[in-house]
Amino acid sequence: MGRLNFLLLIAVLGSGLVLVHSAYEARRLFTEIDRAKVEAARLESDSQRLQAERHAQATNLRVEQVAREKLRMKTITPAVIQTAGDHGVAASGAQR
Template identity: 50%
Template sequence: MTRLNLVLLFAVLLSAMHLVQVQYDSRRLYAEIEKAQAQARKLEVEHERLQVDKRAQATPLRVEKLAKEQLKMRPAGPAITQYIAARVPQP
């Protein structure tokens, strides 16, 4: 009877230790999930901000200003347009 009690006591202790380990792992994983979700929210906010910046950078007025100032481009007009006559092939 004493051996059976010792075996059962040992089994209960092992079960309790395993339960504690599982609870610890569960809490650790839950904390990691929370951290990952917080980082995902932060990245979503950053992505939205970058999308707004991209739309602001691509406005036609800004593109035209950069083309004039940095690329020294100018609008096409009749004074600077060169027309080339099309050659009709001779039969």
């Protein structure tokens, strides 16, 4: 009878340890899920912010401003247009 009681005591202690470990793992995984949800919400807000910035940067007015300031582009006028025929005449006139 003493051995049976000892084996039952060992079984109860073992199952208690397994239960405590299981509860600890469940809490750890739950907090990890919460952190992942917070991170997902942060990334979603960053994504929306970046899309809004990209949309603001791609407006026609902004593109024209960048073209004028950084690339030093000018609006096309008839005075600055050169056709392919103009190059041929200028080249043949220079050779004579």
